[in-house]
Amino acid sequence: MTAVELGTEGLERRLARAERRGKLRAFLLVAPLLAFVLLSFAMPILTLVRQAAYNTLVSANLPETTALIADWKVDAPVPEPLCEALVREMHAAKEVDPAIPSRIATFVNRERAGSLSRVKQVANADIKAPYCAGLAALHDDWAQPDIWRALKIVAPSFSPRFFLQALDFRLQADGSIRSQDSNEALHLMLFRRTLLVAAGVTLACALLGFPVAYLLAHVSLRVSNMLLIIVLLPFWTSLLVRTTAWIALLQQNGVVNDTLVALHIIGEKGRLEMMYNMFATLVVMTHVLLPFMILPLFSVMKGINPNFTRAALSLGATPSTAFWKVYFPQTIPGLGAGCLLVFILAVGYYITPALVGGQSGQLISNIIAFHMQKTLNWPLAAAIGTILLAGVLLLYWLYSRLVGIDKMKLG
Amino acid sequence: MPSLRTNGFVRFENVQKTYDGRSLVVKALNLSIGRGEFLTLLGPSGSGKTTTLMMLAGFESATSGEIFLDDELINNIPPHKRGLGMVFQNYALFPHMTVADNIAFPLRVRAIGKAETTERVRQALDMVRMSNFEGRKPAQLSGGQQQRIALARALVFEPKLLLMDEPLGALDKQLREHMQFEIKHLHERLGITIVYVTHDQSEALTMSDRIAVFNDGRIQQLAAPSDLYEKPDNSFVAQFIGENNRLRGVTRALNNGRAEVEMRGGVIVPALAVKAAVGEPTQISIRPERVSLEPQNSEINLEGTVAEVIYLGDHIRIRMQVFDDENFIVKLSNGSARRDFAVGESLRVGWSVEDGRALDV
Ligand SMILES: Nc1ncnc2c1ncn2[C@@H]1O[C@H](COP(=O)(O)OP(=O)(O)O)[C@@H](O)[C@H]1O
Ligand SMILES: [Mg+2]
Numbered sequence: 001m002t003a004v005e006l007g008t009e010g011l012e013r014r015l016a017r018a019e020r021r022g023k024l025r026a027f028l029l030v031a032p033l034l035a036f037v038l039l040s041f042a043m044p045i046l047t048l049v050r051q052a053a054y055n056t057l058v059s060a061n062l063p064e065t066t067a068l069i070a071d072w073k074v075d076a077p078v079p080e081p082l083c084e085a086l087v088r089e090m091h092a093a094k095e096v097d098p099a100i101p102s103r104i105a106t107f108v109n110r111e112r113a114g115s116l117s118r119v120k121q122v123a124n125a126d127i128k129a130p131y132c133a134g135l136a137a138l139h140d141d142w143a144q145p146d147i148w149r150a151l152k153i154v155a156p157s158f159s160p161r162f163f164l165q166a167l168d169f170r171l172q173a174d175g176s177i178r179s180q181d182s183n184e185a186l187h188l189m190l191f192r193r194t195l196l197v198a199a200g201v202t203l204a205c206a207l208l209g210f211p212v213a214y215l216l217a218h219v220s221l222r223v224s225n226m227l228l229i230i231v232l233l234p235f236w237t238s239l240l241v242r243t244t245a246w247i248a249l250l251q252q253n254g255v256v257n258d259t260l261v262a263l264h265i266i267g268e269k270g271r272l273e274m275m276y277n278m279f280a281t282l283v284v285m286t287h288v289l290l291p292f293m294i295l296p297l298f299s300v301m302k303g304i305n306p307n308f309t310r311a312a313l314s315l316g317a318t319p320s321t322a323f324w325k326v327y328f329p330q331t332i333p334g335l336g337a338g339c340l341l342v343f344i345l346a347v348g349y350y351i352t353p354a355l356v357g358g359q360s361g362q363l364i365s366n367i368i369a370f371h372m373q374k375t376l377n378w379p380l381a382a383a384i385g386t387i388l389l390a391g392v393l394l395l396y397w398l399y400s401r402l403v404g405i406d407k408m409k410l411g
Numbered sequence: 412m413p414s415l416r417t418n419g420f421v422r423f424e425n426v427q428k429t430y431d432g433r434s435l436v437v438k439a440l441n442l443s444i445g446r447g448e449f450l451t452l453l454g455p456s457g458s459g460k461t462t463t464l465m466m467l468a469g470f471e472s473a474t475s476g477e478i479f480l481d482d483e484l485i486n487n488i489p490p491h492k493r494g495l496g497m498v499f500q501n502y503a504l505f506p507h508m509t510v511a512d513n514i515a516f517p518l519r520v521r522a523i524g525k526a527e528t529t530e531r532v533r534q535a536l537d538m539v540r541m542s543n544f545e546g547r548k549p550a551q552l553s554g555g556q557q558q559r560i561a562l563a564r565a566l567v568f569e570p571k572l573l574l575m576d577e578p579l580g581a582l583d584k585q586l587r588e589h590m591q592f593e594i595k596h597l598h599e600r601l602g603i604t605i606v607y608v609t610h611d612q613s614e615a616l617t618m619s620d621r622i623a624v625f626n627d628g629r630i631q632q633l634a635a636p637s638d639l640y641e642k643p644d645n646s647f648v649a650q651f652i653g654e655n656n657r658l659r660g661v662t663r664a665l666n667n668g669r670a671e672v673e674m675r676g677g678v679i680v681p682a683l684a685v686k687a688a689v690g691e692p693t694q695i696s697i698r699p700e701r702v703s704l705e706p707q708n709s710e711i712n713l714e715g716t717v718a719e720v721i722y723l724g725d726h727i728r729i730r731m732q733v734f735d736d737e738n739f740i741v742k743l744s745n746g747s748a749r750r751d752f753a754v755g756e757s758l759r760v761g762w763s764v765e766d767g768r769a770l771d772v
Contacts, residue, residue: 305501305503307499307500307501307503308503308505310468310470310490310497310499310503311497311499311503311505312505312516313469313470313489313490313491314468314490314491314493314495314496314497314565314574315491315496315516315517315520315564315565315568316491316494316517316520316521316568317491317516317517317520318491318520319489319491321520322491325516326505329507330506330507
């Protein structure tokens with residue numbers, strides 16, 4: 001090895017050390033943000049996904065029951081050791097925390113309605129051997145296989161049943177899957193409706209936002225600043241205020257109907273129903289999400305040199321050819337970013353459909369809220385949320401494959 | 412060539428332009444451009460060159476006046492029907508199209524057949540010597556290459572007239588000089604009429620048949636490059652083109668095209684009367700290379716003091732004080748007899764009367 005080589009090696013090492021120090025310093029600078037994002041964003045999402053598929057309430061409190069019931073064939077008679085384990089472990093669980101039996105009962109009850117008090121009773125009743133007979137004496141349901149089957153479904157820590165329910169299927173005790181009873185099957189319909197509404201809102205935002213962004217990008221700076229403030233005004237107004245304003249506009253005795261009646265376009269009897277339905281959801285969501293379309297479009301259009309269109313015209317293209325062949329293709333990154341933003345926001349939109357959607361305007365996020373607040377079925381809500389998240393990620397992946405995420409311009 | 416110019420292939424007649432309704436950006440423009448001519452609009456930034464070009468291309472409308480192309484009034488013809496080729500400063504190559512698609516664009520919008528389009532694109536690429544680049548996107552080309560493609564695109568549909576707005580402004584000096592010659596040769600080969608905008612005087616002098624010097628929305632002088640340099644009409648042109656010494660004084664008398672100009676201290680210096688009126692202040696403009704030191708039998712023989720001597724290889728620049736001009740420059744070729752000048756030294760300067768032009772102030 002020559003002296004020169006030695007020298008360069010030393011140089012490389014020093015460079016590496018210097019760069020490492022620089023990287024470390026950069027990392028320390030962003031570390032607080034990283035921690036914040038992890039704690040407030042990544043963790044909850046992971047917890048959500050976990051909760052949808054993993055629950056140890058039964059398996060941890062009734063371990064022996066869980067093991068025994070896993071081996072039990074759903075058509076066979078219930079074996080005595082299983083009855084014994086259930087009775088013993090329910091009593092033990094009640095000693096640990098008096099609330100546990102009723103939480104287990106809630107779980108079972110979701111799979112078989114009317115099981116709530118049956119399960120709770122077990123922890124309270126004084127049952128002696130033979131246990132199976134004792135249980136049957138407690139209530140005849142314990143002599144039937146259905147309640148045991150429900151228990152078999154909820155016992156394992158890992159279970160796909162909430163994901164299946166989110167997609168309108170039911171897991172059965174023997175491991176087979178059936179479709180949800182038709183009166184309870186509304187998730188798929190809501191998913192479909194949500195996608196349609198999101199697509200409709202995205203389309204409406206694109207159609208309305210494109211000309212506005214074009215205008216913004218092509219007027220003088222003073223005018224465009226003023227217009228931009230008007231575009232941004234919704235951002236500075238509470239969502240609730242904006243939504244309420246729409247109620248005032250669209251309701252039966254609202255401004256729009258009153259005007260139409262006053263102009264004799266419609267009669268007093270024929271007032272249009274524009275509130276508390278799908279129409280209201282579409283209109284208000286379009287209004288609320290429009291800025292998310294306009295801003296990326298505006299920023300992209302602002303960067304398009306007017307000489308491109310001029311060049312196209314000077315080369316003999318008609319104004320419309322110049323627009324479609326030269327101008328429009330260059331706005332695609334902004335249009336794509338705007339559509340992606342609006343669509344993703346629309347898919348998860350909650351407050352607007354809740355306030356103005358009525359029955360026909362409810363979306364998937366409203367059913368998530370319903371499961372969280374009304375039925376307190378958090379794992380199901382988590383499962384629906386996870387599916388939604390997966391759908392959005394899939395969309396993002398598709399977009400990056402088709403348009404290229406590096407080409408996206410958000411503003 | 413003068414015979415061609417008389418009919419005026421392009422004519423601006425009393426054209427005015429205002430953007431804001433208050434100030435005129437182009438004031439009473441009269442300009443006639445001959446078929447096959449290479450005419451340059453030269454002037455400082457903001458003087459209205461681009462506006463003039465844009466009115467010709469149709470992207471700006473003339474506020475008043477008429478513009479003719481080939482004896483047809485074109486004021487109200489939209490740009491895409493004017494059939495003019497145009498090269499923009501930043502080339503304006505469509506970034507989402509390949510080089511070949513860019514050049515084919517004007518042919519496709521004219522619905523020219525596929526085979527002919529391919530052939531003409533090939534010829535256009537050959538013309539600018541870029542044949543191997545047809546598949547590339549503009550972003551993958553250097554500035555000079557983009558420039559060539561823009562040129563090929565503007566020429567491929569054989570326009571009557573080619574407009575170029577500072578097309579070489581973004582290139583480095585060496586490439587710019589190279590492209591100047593390429594464009595010049597292309598012009599000679601194709602015989603196309605070119606209206607060229609630049610603020611670079613050496614570019615204008617190199618390339619043009621005639622130059623229109625713009626300032627403040629007016630053509631200050633329209634002349635061939637040599638006339639512009641040798642015989643500037645007014646002090647702006649003298650100042651803008653090349654280097655120029657100015658001696659201020661007052662015209663005392665005019666006779667036979669000669670102005671007798673009184674300098675500070677009462678010395679009378681004769682000069683060629685170009686724009687001078689008796690009793691009015693004037694300024695004598697002299698090119699530095701026309702000044703001689705220690706003149707033997709010159710009518711003009713003035714005293715000056717050396718303020719600075721700069722050795723520049725092929726020539727020596729001497730900055731002197733002559734009357735109240737502290738920036739009187741004398742260019743001395745390296746071959747001249749004397750070359751050791753001391754700062755503070757007193758020297759006599761002189762020039763022939765015709766080389767001093769009495770202009771407006
Ligand atoms: N689109 C426009 N709107 C308003 N003023 C303009 C516009 N374009 C140019 N101007 C003004 O007109 C004057 C002449 O501009 P321009 O023709 O571009 O000059 P040049 O090309 O000689 O630099 C400048 O003062 C400029 O500010
Ligand atoms: Mg300009």
